[in-house]
Amino acid sequence: MQIDEQRIKEVIDSITEEVKTNLSSESKEYIRFLQQLIEEGIPIPVLTVCGKGTQEIRFTKYFTYYLDETQLHGLKDKCLKYAFDIEAKEAGLSEDWYKGCNVYAEYNLGTLPGYNVNNYVDILIQGEGFVLCIEQKLFSGESNTNESNLGQLNRYSLAMAKNENFKDLQFIKVYLTPKESIPTTSNDWIPMSHETIILRLLPLMSDENLSLAAVENVKRLLLDFILGPYGSTTKVINQLHTLSKEVVKNGFPVSKTKAFIDAIKENHLLLEILRGGKYK
Incomplete structure (x- = not known):
């Protein structure tokens, strides 16, 4: 042929x-x-431009600002709802769980009996019948202390359980990292990546009910999340x-x-x- x-x-x-x-x-x-x-x-x-994104506490306070409906970012409670609605529904919370929440940065969960160590979680959100905790890491992993010899997330979970302010409340715990790192010391924290937050908040940018200022604000937050x-x-x-x-x-x-x-x-x-x- x-x-x-x-x-x-x-x-x-x-x-x-x-x-x-x-x-x-x-x-x-x-x-x-x-x-x-x-x-x-x-x-x-x-944060990225001025180099402050490398300081976890600055990044934490920045995100906390957007999650707090009382702040003047123009998003009201939508950022909180869009970011964690899936976890809230899986936990069986009410449809309007995100309304009227108190949002705190660097919240002291208290000490553990026998150990003089304060336990500050990055973000704590308290609503009707629940507490949502977010621990964010940019570079480092979980820390532990020589005194307690407990992993950071495990220590936080124990402190929450012992805290009388949270008696009979439901806990949702999120471990937020750039690449969805898996917690190493506690299995009751939900691993979540920055990309997950971005994908969940992205629809806000095309929400016709939001002002131009609100849309611009969420755009800048997402840029910091995507760039790291x-x-x-x-x-x-x-x-x-x-x-x-x-x-x-x-x-x-x-x-x-x-x-x-x-x-x-x-x-x-x-x-x-x-x-x-x-x-x-």
Whole structure:
């Protein structure tokens, strides 16, 4: 059987051209969006830019502010509801569990009998018949003390159980970390990642009942969550913009265009936040 090399070449060329056309079309939308960001500017994530995101207590107080409906962020109780509604419903709380809650940062749960060690949980939210505790870690893992020899989360759980202020209340405990680290000393804390919080709060950016100020506030919170302590929005956008210029300059070659689109998809959450929750 004779092989028609010319025909094979034509088929390969045709497939290559089709792939190139599809990639070119997809990449042009991303390129237009990047050019718009470069020209118009981007929202500034406060903690990340000033370097305070590396200090856990600053990040904790920042998130606490948004969870507190009495603060003037414009979100009322929606941030609390959207962030932890799934855990609240799984715990059997009422439909409006998030209303009228007291929200505290660095709350002292008290000491354990026999140990002179105060136990400060990062965020405590007290509502009707329940307590929601959030312990957040950016770099370090759970700590322990030489005196008690107990893991941090285990110590907090025991302190809560002993605290008379929480008698007969239901506990929900969340261990919040950038990559959903699993608690090592206590199995009654729910592991949660920053990405989970982002995905849950993202719909707020397209909530037509919120003011422009409220939407802008939640956008900045999500940018700090997605970038983490060391991330830089400007650096990411500039890297993507450089890749896009290479693609255009070289006439949308398949390899460079695919690499550009892959980089876009790797940063899709960041771009979705910058576009107000409506990336595509």
